[in-house]
Amino acid sequence: MPSEFQAEPRAINGRAPDVFTPDGWVPMRGHADDKEVDFLIVGTGAGGGTLACKLAEAGFSVVAMDAGPYWRPLQDFASDETEQQKLYWTDERIVDGDNPITMGANNSGKSVGGSTVHFAMVSLRMRPEHFATRTKLGYGVDWPICWEEMWKYYDEVEKTLKIAGPVRYPWGPKRGRYPMRAHPMNAAAEYLARGAEALGIDWTETPIATLSAPHGKAHPCVYRGFCVTGCSTNAKQSVLVSWLPRALKAGAEIRDLSMVGRIETKNGRCTGVHYVREGEWRFQRARHVVVAGYAIETPRLLLNSASDAFPDGLANSSGLVGKNLMVQLNQAAWGQVADEVRSYKGPPSLAISEHWNYADMGKDYFGGWSYMSQGPLPISWAKTLAGGHGLWGQALIDEMARNNHSVGLKMVGEVLPDERNRVTLADETDQYGLRIPRITFSHSENDKAMMNHAVDFMDRSLAATGATERWKEMSDTCHLNGTARMGNDPATSVVDADCRSWDIPNLWVCDGSVFPTVGGVNPSLTIQAVACRTADRIKALAARGEL
Amino acid sequence: MAASRIDIVATRLIAGGAAMLASSVLADSGLEHYRGSFANPTMVLPLGSAALSIAVNARRSGKPESGGSEAPTISHVASTAVGLIGLGFHVYNVTKRPGGLTFTNLFYGAPVGAPASLVLSGMLGGIADRLSKGEEELGPIGLTSGRAVGGVVSVGILGTVGEAALLHFRGAYHDPFMWLPVTLPPIAAISLGRDVIEDTVRPATTVLLAATAVVGILGVGFHAYGVARNMGGFRNWRQNILAGPPIPAPPAFTGLAIAGLGALLLMKARR
Ligand SMILES: Cc1cc2nc3c(=O)[nH]c(=O)nc-3n(C[C@H](O)[C@H](O)[C@H](O)COP(=O)(O)OP(=O)(O)OC[C@H]3O[C@@H](n4cnc5c(N)ncnc54)[C@H](O)[C@@H]3O)c2cc1C
Ligand code: SF4
Numbered sequence: 001m002p003s004e005f006q007a008e009p010r011a012i013n014g015r016a017p018d019v020f021t022p023d024g025w026v027p028m029r030g031h032a033d034d035k036e037v038d039f040l041i042v043g044t045g046a047g048g049g050t051l052a053c054k055l056a057e058a059g060f061s062v063v064a065m066d067a068g069p070y071w072r073p074l075q076d077f078a079s080d081e082t083e084q085q086k087l088y089w090t091d092e093r094i095v096d097g098d099n100p101i102t103m104g105a106n107n108s109g110k111s112v113g114g115s116t117v118h119f120a121m122v123s124l125r126m127r128p129e130h131f132a133t134r135t136k137l138g139y140g141v142d143w144p145i146c147w148e149e150m151w152k153y154y155d156e157v158e159k160t161l162k163i164a165g166p167v168r169y170p171w172g173p174k175r176g177r178y179p180m181r182a183h184p185m186n187a188a189a190e191y192l193a194r195g196a197e198a199l200g201i202d203w204t205e206t207p208i209a210t211l212s213a214p215h216g217k218a219h220p221c222v223y224r225g226f227c228v229t230g231c232s233t234n235a236k237q238s239v240l241v242s243w244l245p246r247a248l249k250a251g252a253e254i255r256d257l258s259m260v261g262r263i264e265t266k267n268g269r270c271t272g273v274h275y276v277r278e279g280e281w282r283f284q285r286a287r288h289v290v291v292a293g294y295a296i297e298t299p300r301l302l303l304n305s306a307s308d309a310f311p312d313g314l315a316n317s318s319g320l321v322g323k324n325l326m327v328q329l330n331q332a333a334w335g336q337v338a339d340e341v342r343s344y345k346g347p348p349s350l351a352i353s354e355h356w357n358y359a360d361m362g363k364d365y366f367g368g369w370s371y372m373s374q375g376p377l378p379i380s381w382a383k384t385l386a387g388g389h390g391l392w393g394q395a396l397i398d399e400m401a402r403n404n405h406s407v408g409l410k411m412v413g414e415v416l417p418d419e420r421n422r423v424t425l426a427d428e429t430d431q432y433g434l435r436i437p438r439i440t441f442s443h444s445e446n447d448k449a450m451m452n453h454a455v456d457f458m459d460r461s462l463a464a465t466g467a468t469e470r471w472k473e474m475s476d477t478c479h480l481n482g483t484a485r486m487g488n489d490p491a492t493s494v495v496d497a498d499c500r501s502w503d504i505p506n507l508w509v510c511d512g513s514v515f516p517t518v519g520g521v522n523p524s525l526t527i528q529a530v531a532c533r534t535a536d537r538i539k540a541l542a543a544r545g546e547l
Numbered sequence: 548m549a550a551s552r553i554d555i556v557a558t559r560l561i562a563g564g565a566a567m568l569a570s571s572v573l574a575d576s577g578l579e580h581y582r583g584s585f586a587n588p589t590m591v592l593p594l595g596s597a598a599l600s601i602a603v604n605a606r607r608s609g610k611p612e613s614g615g616s617e618a619p620t621i622s623h624v625a626s627t628a629v630g631l632i633g634l635g636f637h638v639y640n641v642t643k644r645p646g647g648l649t650f651t652n653l654f655y656g657a658p659v660g661a662p663a664s665l666v667l668s669g670m671l672g673g674i675a676d677r678l679s680k681g682e683e684e685l686g687p688i689g690l691t692s693g694r695a696v697g698g699v700v701s702v703g704i705l706g707t708v709g710e711a712a713l714l715h716f717r718g719a720y721h722d723p724f725m726w727l728p729v730t731l732p733p734i735a736a737i738s739l740g741r742d743v744i745e746d747t748v749r750p751a752t753t754v755l756l757a758a759t760a761v762v763g764i765l766g767v768g769f770h771a772y773g774v775a776r777n778m779g780g781f782r783n784w785r786q787n788i789l790a791g792p793p794i795p796a797p798p799a800f801t802g803l804a805i806a807g808l809g810a811l812l813l814m815k816a817r818r
Contacts, residue, residue, distance in 0.1 A: 167650040180719045184655035185645075193645035205651055213721040214776040222778050222790070233778040 045114015113240025693813025766797020
């Protein structure tokens with residue numbers, strides 16, 4: 001079991017932990033509960049943390065709360081998969097549907113910095129056409145924002161995170177140079193490259209959010225590969241070490257170990273939030289409330305905040321809060337090769353092919369997918385072998401002993417929006433007395449056709465590089481999005497293009513929940529780009545007196 | 548013909564530059580080939596030939612008029628040959644990687660510029676050797692005018708700039724001082740090249756070469772700082788010396804610039 005993790009709030013009494021120095025502190029502006037702050041943000045992950053920084057820098061008073069602890073990676077993170085479970089959101093949830101989603105490690109974090117503290121750093125732009133799938137490709141729904149605008153904000157996020165990427169990116173419109181150069185490829189990545197070359201498609205070094213050169217007080221990557229259990233060198237550009245130090249400097253307050261249970265409304269507007277800290281329920285007054293708790297906790301909070309005026313939950317006149325949950329497909333092909341690959345060395349996904357995000361021919365399904373080289377750590381590899389491959393006992397031990405020769409490819413695939421996939425409230429309650437989420441998910445025929453195509457293709461790629469004893473892992477899923485979609489019409493969306501709720505003018509949603517569609521790329525870069533855009537829009541609206 | 552005082556000083560500088568260059572090669576290839584676990588036994592060759600080259604060139608620099616033995620000639624031929632063979636290996640190492648001649652392979656494959664330094668050290672050492680023996684020509688090439696040495700140095704500096712430019716690009720020029728070795732030395736090399744072609748010596752060239760020599764020394768400090776910025780700093784030196792920027796690489800500029808100053812002396816003396 002993980003050690004007793006940080007139980008006392010650290011960001012109090014005018015200071016917050018300095019993530020760059022052991023035992024260090026930085027000054028932090030405090031805000032009294034009864035003083036109305038301009039923006040109260042729930043969640044400090046990819047959406048909330050980014051927005052907190054940008055709004056504070058624009059001069060607004062900001063308090064951002066997170067249910068998770070405020071870590072100093074240099075001293076709090078161990079190179080130990082079990083210990084690092086302390087980063088995951090493992091509160092009780094009910095999962096059902098035909099394909100219940102496994103929650104926790106692979107999809108949700110509970111820390112200041114959100115899931116980005118243990119994410120895999122893959123930082124991709126969505127294909128331009130994927131912002132308008134309905135009009136351009138005939139499926140899903142269009143985003144209310146055009147791709148040109150999104151690509152402008154991608155630039156900003158990539159600069160901030162010092163993304164290390166290839167000198168030339170093979171797919172899509174021309175993009176500016178990545179701020180840092182690509183990392184050296186590990187052997188697992190070379191297998192992807194050789195396979196792609198054999199099958200005649202493009203591949204490239206994956207653009208990732210870990211430093212290939214020093215930046216400020218953050219060290220460059222040391223290639224030990226503990227990324228998905230939290231990076232102890234600060235090379236990984238999580239929200240915790242990138243946007244939040246800036247947010248603090250600009251005057252934002254980050255309140256760690258603060259679980260928001262309910263948003264209060266009066267006369268059709270939000271007045272603040274009820275939250276628990278140090279075992280005590282408190283109320284923080286706010287002019288605006290932004291929900292950025294991730295695709296499960298965001299709808300849960302909106303639904304849990306139902307009142308007489310909003311009996312179906314907040315921002316829910318369309319009835320869409322919690323609906324259209326989109327998980328991303330994460331199926332894999334694995335095999336054995338003669339040489340030592342040691343795929344767990346270095347960041348896990350150093351090479352990628354986005355071929356099937358950009359190619360529309362040769363598919364019997366809608367949507368796109370990419371695939372990347374893999375580098376599972378030992379415990380997660382053992383779980384994959386036991387769960388995905390059905391090995392147990394001596395067979396599992398034998399297979400684990402050959403780990404240095406295992407090589408694999410994994411997809412990130414687009415799931416289409418479907419109202420039957422949804423987050424609702426269960427009757428059970430959690431440790432705070434709040435109703436827990438019920439997560440219902442079933443794969444569609446489209447998903448299955450995509451999985452089959454992808455896994456066969458990845459298997460062929462492995463075969464082309466000489467891998468033997470190949471097998472297919474058909475059950476895995478990853479990132480979650482889409483439960484409070486944005487759109488142009490209040491009847492078919494929860495928020496507008498600015499992430500402002502249609503129903504309550506001072507309630508906003510700013511995280512992966514707002515995605516109308518997800519494309520075949522990992523979502524965090526897009527979430528941060530949306531947050532940057534939202535901040536710009538809020539500034540513009542404020543200047544016009546329309547906030 | 549007895550060598551003039553100026554010729555003696557020039558020989559000292561050229562041999563000294565060659566020794567400095569060989570020192571940079573020895574330390575750098577020692578570290579890099581250690582990192583590569585000497586996977587191929589031939590990876591010890593540059594260490595041996597660079598060490599020998601330091602010895603004979605240092606001796607020549609100290610005693611420019613000692614004529615005699617065959618050892619220096621063997622050393623310089625060996626350096627040049629090992630450097631050329633290394634060049635072949637390094638090009639192969641880069642191009643056999645997936646993608647072939649890509650930026651990533653050039654960044655992280657075996658550096659093409661490093662064995663070239665050994666070739667340069669062999670050539671400069673060989674020239675110093677002949678000058679000290681009073682030999683005025685190498686085949687059709689006249690040596691005493693200094694233009695041949697100047698030409699070698701000019702091209703050598705440009706090659707070294709290419710290597711620094713590539714590797715500093717890999718480091719995304721994250722520190723503004725990383726622009727220094729890719730801006731000043733090329734100007735020095737071009738100025739020297741022009742002097743060689745026009746057979747004149749501009750005062751600016753001397754200043755530029757001296758400044759290039761200083762940049763090479765400063766580079767050691769900057770690279771040490773770069774190493775310190777890795778996780779654990781110098782407490783973790785065994786890993787970070789290998790992971791950070793190569794501390795022994797920048798003095799290659801110094802070695803070349805010193806030999807270039809020797810060339811300028813010869814050119815001046817012949818006017
Ligand atoms: C193992 C793993 C690997 C991943 N790899 C990649 C990758 O390589 N590339 C990529 O782009 N994406 C990756 N992701 C996904 C990415 O991390 C998420 O999509 C992204 O962080 C989601 O951003 P968010 O703002 O919606 O939520 P989060 O970043 O999860 O932030 C939500 C925060 O809100 C807090 N919170 C929730 N509810 C409340 C409440 N009621 N009160 C207070 N606080 C609350 C949570 O504690 C959490 O810290 C990965 C995720 C995981 C888990
Ligand atoms: S491999 Fe790099 S990014 Fe991953 S944990 Fe290690 S230092 Fe951090």
